[in-house]
Amino acid sequence: GESVGLHLPTLSVQEGDNSIINCAYSNSASDYFIWYKQESGKGPQFIIDIRSNMDKRQGQRVTVLLNKTVKHLSLQIAATQPGDSAVYFCAENKGTSGYALNFGKGTSLLVTP
Amino acid sequence: EPEVTQTPSHQVTQMGQEVILRCVPISNHLYFYWYRQILGQKVEFLVSFYNNEISEKSEIFDDQFSVERPDGSNFTLKIRSTKLEDSAMYFCASSEALGDVEKLFFGSGTQLSVL
Numbered sequence: 001g002e003s004v005g006l007h008l009p010t011l012s013v014q015e016g017d018n019s020i021i022n023c024a025y026s027n028s029a030s031d032y033f034i035w036y037k038q039e040s041g042k043g044p045q046f047i048i049d050i051r052s053n054m055d056k057r058q059g060q061r062v063t064v065l066l067n068k069t070v071k072h073l074s075l076q077i078a079a080t081q082p083g084d085s086a087v088y089f090c091a092e093n094k095g096t097s098g099y100a101l102n103f104g105k106g107t108s109l110l111v112t113p
Numbered sequence: 114e115p116e117v118t119q120t121p122s123h124q125v126t127q128m129g130q131e132v133i134l135r136c137v138p139i140s141n142h143l144y145f146y147w148y149r150q151i152l153g154q155k156v157e158f159l160v161s162f163y164n165n166e167i168s169e170k171s172e173i174f175d176d177q178f179s180v181e182r183p184d185g186s187n188f189t190l191k192i193r194s195t196k197l198e199d200s201a202m203y204f205c206a207s208s209e210a211l212g213d214v215e216k217l218f219f220g221s222g223t224q225l226s227v228l
Binding site for chain 2: 034089
């Protein structure tokens, strides 16, 4: 069935290194993707989004890359900090009249000093 | 920073009982949502609500579920007869409009435990 999934359940990086979190999607018709961060005890928090007519978008310390050919999405975090430790979800919007987001399973990012 | 507030933070109930989860969306928002996250699994869309009616709902949102905006500030999710598999974290979310997902805000969730 249609799904959005993540390659790795956990990722451990050293403080200051760059992090790359990957996501695969199966619905080639998907046209809008979002990355969320979820800290313990909190709801998902928006990081960055990208539409299918783009292949790259940059924010503050974050970059999202979209490869529609292989249906792959990645989130790059530059100079990872301890505060970046969280679970990261990719999501696609399947809604036609609102944000019916289809989330992936999540990757837990652990930043070690 | 405006925020979506949810109460209670934890709710324990017996199987078969009715529960109402409460949310106060951000005051000028017009679109409201419920999502849930079963422990260790992904966040799942339940329902979206706009202009006092359901806009979209998922397969999960069956006849046991209902939503209501009883007044100008609250948005509730009711589960009529809870089942064990309803145990999950329930997130409310709201947005002012549809054009910018960056302005879709999630609450901190209500952890529902059905015994």
